Amino acid sequence: MPNLSGKVAIVTGAGQGIGKGIAMTLAKAGADIVVGEMVQDRIAGTVAEVEKLQRKAIGVQFDVRDRGQVDNLVAEAMKKFGRIDILVNNAGNDIVRDLVDMTDEEWDFQINVNLRGPFYMCRSALPHMIKSGNGGAIVNIASIAGYITYPKGAAYAAAKAGVMALTRALASEVAKHKIRVNSVAPGPIDTPLLHEVLGAMPKAQSSALVGGVPLGRLGLPEDIANAVAFLASEEASYITGDTICVGGGMYMH
Numbered sequence: 010m011p012n013l014s015g016k017v018a019i020v021t022g023a024g025q026g027i028g029k030g031i032a033m034t035l036a037k038a039g040a041d042i043v044v045g046e047m048v049q050d051r052i053a054g055t056v057a058e059v060e061k062l063q064r065k066a067i068g069v070q071f072d073v074r075d076r077g078q079v080d081n082l083v084a085e086a087m088k089k090f091g092r093i094d095i096l097v098n099n100a101g102n103d104i105v106r107d108l109v110d111m112t113d114e115e116w117d118f119q120i121n122v123n124l125r126g127p128f129y130m131c132r133s134a135l136p137h138m139i140k141s142g143n144g145g146a147i148v149n150i151a152s153i154a155g156y157i158t159y160p161k162g163a164a165y166a167a168a169k170a171g172v173m174a175l176t177r178a179l180a181s182e183v184a185k186h187k188i189r190v191n192s193v194a195p196g197p198i199d200t201p202l203l204h205e206v207l208g209a210m211p212k213a214q215s216s217a218l219v220g221g222v223p224l225g226r227l228g229l230p231e232d233i234a235n236a237v238a239f240l241a242s243e244e245a246s247y248i249t250g251d252t253i254c255v256g257g258g259m260y261m262h
C-alpha cells in the first residue's frame with residue numbers, strides 16, 4: 010500500500026462506484042479526502058466511511074460541468090485543508106446511442122461530463138498545486154473505450170480518448186512544477202454505471218463484452234483504486250503523461 014499520509018485528495022464522482030472505491034483506498038493509504046459528487050444523497054456515506062478510517066473528509070455537492078461549482082469545490086477544499094496534493098477526475102457518464110440517433114444535447118452531455126469536467130477541475134486546482142511548490146499528482150479516469158471501439162459508443166469513446174490526450178499534453182505543461190498527470194483506463198468494472206450501459210445494449214453485445222475479458226471476470230472499484238493510489242504516490246514519481254489500462258486484458262498496448 011503506498012503511503013499518502015499528510016496528503017489531501019479531491020475525488021470527483023466519489024458517491025458510488027469507482028469514485029467511492031478510490032476515496033476509500035486513498036484514505037486507507039493515509040490521505041484526507043474531498044468528496045465531490047453531484048447527487049447529494051450519495052455524499053454522506055462516502056464521508057462516513059472515510060472518517061471510519063480515521064481520516065478527515067468533507068463532502069461538496071457539485072456538477073463537474075459547471076465552472077462556478079467546480080471553483081467552489083476547489084475553494085472548499087482549500088478552506089478546509091489549505092492544500093491539494095492529489096486530484097482524481099473520476100466523475101463520468103455514458104449514453105449508449107447510435108451516432109445517427111444522437112442529439113446535440115446528448116453529444117454535449119457526454120463531452121461536458123467526461124472531458125470538459127476534467128478540464129475545469131485541472132484549471133481550478135492547478136494554481137493551488139503549483140503555488141504550494143510541493144508538486145502533486147492528477148489522475149484522470151479514462152476508459153478502454155478510448156482505445157477499442159464498439160457500436161453506440163462514439164461520443165463516449167471520443168471524450169475518453171480526449172481525456173488521454175489531455176493527460177499527455179497537460180503532463181508536459183506542468184512537469185516543471187513536479188506535478189504528474191496520468192490516466193487509468195478501466196475495462197468493465199462492476200458499478201451501477203456498467204449495469205446501466207450493459208442494459209442499454211443488445212443482449213448479444215453485452216454478453217460479448219463481459220465474456221470477452223481475458224482474465225474472466227468483471228473488475229471491482231478497488232482494482233481501479235489500487236492503480237490510482239500507485240500513480241498518486243511517490244512510487245510513481247518517474248511516471249507522467251501515461252495511461253494504465255486496468256481491464257483484465259481487454260486492451261493491451
Ligand SMILES: NC(=O)c1ccc[n+]([C@@H]2O[C@H](COP(=O)([O-])OP(=O)(O)OC[C@H]3O[C@@H](n4cnc5c(N)ncnc54)[C@H](O)[C@@H]3O)[C@@H](O)[C@H]2O)c1
Nearest residue numbers: 022024025026027047072073100101152195197198200202
Ligand atoms: N464502470 C465501468 O465499467 C467503467 C469503465 C470504463 C470507465 N469508467 C469510468 O469510470 C468513472 C466512474 O464510473 P462508475 O462506473 O463508477 O460510474 P457510476 O455512475 O457508478 O458513478 C459515478 C459517480 O459520478 C457522479 N457524477 C456523474 N456525473 C457527475 C457530474 N456531472 N458531476 C459530479 N458528479 C457526477 C455520479 O452521481 C456517481 O455517483 C467514469 O468516468 C466512467 O466513465 C467506468
